[in-house]
Amino acid sequence: MSKTYHIAVIPGDGTGPEVVAEGIKVLHAVAGKAGFKLNLTYFDLGGDRYLKTGEVLPEHAVDELRKFDSIYLGAIGHPDVKPGILEKGILLKLRFELDQYVNLRPVKLYPGIDCPLKDKGPEHIDFVVVRENTEGLYAGAGGVLKKGTPDEVAVQESINTRKGVERCIRFAFEYCRKRKKMNKLTLCGKTNVLTFAFDLWERTFYEVAKEYPDVKVDYAHVDAITMWFVKNPEWFDVIVTDNMFGDIITDLGAMIQGGMGIAAGGNINPQGVSMFEPIGGSAPKYKGQNIINPLAAICAGGMMLEHLGEERAGKAVEQAVIRVTATHLKSLAAGKMGMTTTEVGDLVATYVTEL
Ligand code: IPM
Numbered sequence: 001m002s003k004t005y006h007i008a009v010i011p012g013d014g015t016g017p018e019v020v021a022e023g024i025k026v027l028h029a030v031a032g033k034a035g036f037k038l039n040l041t042y043f044d045l046g047g048d049r050y051l052k053t054g055e056v057l058p059e060h061a062v063d064e065l066r067k068f069d070s071i072y073l074g075a076i077g078h079p080d081v082k083p084g085i086l087e088k089g090i091l092l093k094l095r096f097e098l099d100q101y102v103n104l105r106p107v108k109l110y111p112g113i114d115c116p117l118k119d120k121g122p123e124h125i126d127f128v129v130v131r132e133n134t135e136g137l138y139a140g141a142g143g144v145l146k147k148g149t150p151d152e153v154a155v156q157e158s159i160n161t162r163k164g165v166e167r168c169i170r171f172a173f174e175y176c177r178k179r180k181k182m183n184k185l186t187l188c189g190k191t192n193v194l195t196f197a198f199d200l201w202e203r204t205f206y207e208v209a210k211e212y213p214d215v216k217v218d219y220a221h222v223d224a225i226t227m228w229f230v231k232n233p234e235w236f237d238v239i240v241t242d243n244m245f246g247d248i249i250t251d252l253g254a255m256i257q258g259g260m261g262i263a264a265g266g267n268i269n270p271q272g273v274s275m276f277e278p279i280g281g282s283a284p285k286y287k288g289q290n291i292i293n294p295l296a297a298i299c300a301g302g303m304m305l306e307h308l309g310e311e312r313a314g315k316a317v318e319q320a321v322i323r324v325t326a327t328h329l330k331s332l333a334a335g336k337m338g339m340t341t342t343e344v345g346d347l348v349a350t351y352v353t354e355l
């Protein structure tokens, strides 16, 4: 009997539903070919629901989501909703409640894609950022005093626990070993200034490193790493860092791999339910025009398959995407692909069945 995966789908806001539809098209195509099934359950979460009902994330939704094999997410963010409400109320809440403690973000330049870096090609840009996903500045610790007065005080603290730091670093070592590329793990921090938080990170990093003698270790300050991403991206294999730095450096990473049109990520709980998403956001100005690039969502679907253990199917999705970027797309940018959103999805879905 063929295996069935139960997937929760959250199309979300803006262009989320459009790109998710193409991702699902490709997932069904590859599933048919590889001999497994996908059972999809859609969840109506996001800005429209909030504006209609006042509900951000109903209590029962998190418990229902826990029961799935994986979650496939489009985008969260609505122009008519004050920034922070949906992001914190849905996206971050799910990451925290489901304890998805790693945000995994591959940065890979595919053939045929324009790279903004001079003299760099696919052979130079292929690394993965392991971003801690439940602590740091995102934990929401801190507060405000005397708000709106000249004496206002705002404190936002970075929470770093030994347990949280260690499990993230351990994941990065394991991932690096399994990836078998350069066997090199770089810790990205700021040990020269953030001497409490990154002292904990650094000590933990070198302690755990003793258990992985086959993995070479390196350290870079976060400001320097933004420099190296531009100058020498080929130095990197796997990078591990905290939540805030990871957020920032992966946007830079997305740009050097060709832009948000292709950048995907996974929110991973190795013991629980993980969630895969294109990282580009809801892009509301392109909504409903059939011009948004669905490749990031399609790649997120491929990552989801690999995570579920369907490694060959996941790789097939990537290969099909590469065939499209190498031979068909004029650009990765919305409205400039030379094809519509649905045409790109159709093409990847066709190629994936030919592999
Ligand atoms: C990301 C996004 C989120 C983050 C926002 C939308 C809360 O920028 O996934 O990188 O900061 O983590």
Ligand code: MN
Pocket: 247, 248, 251
């Ligand atoms: Mn971000």
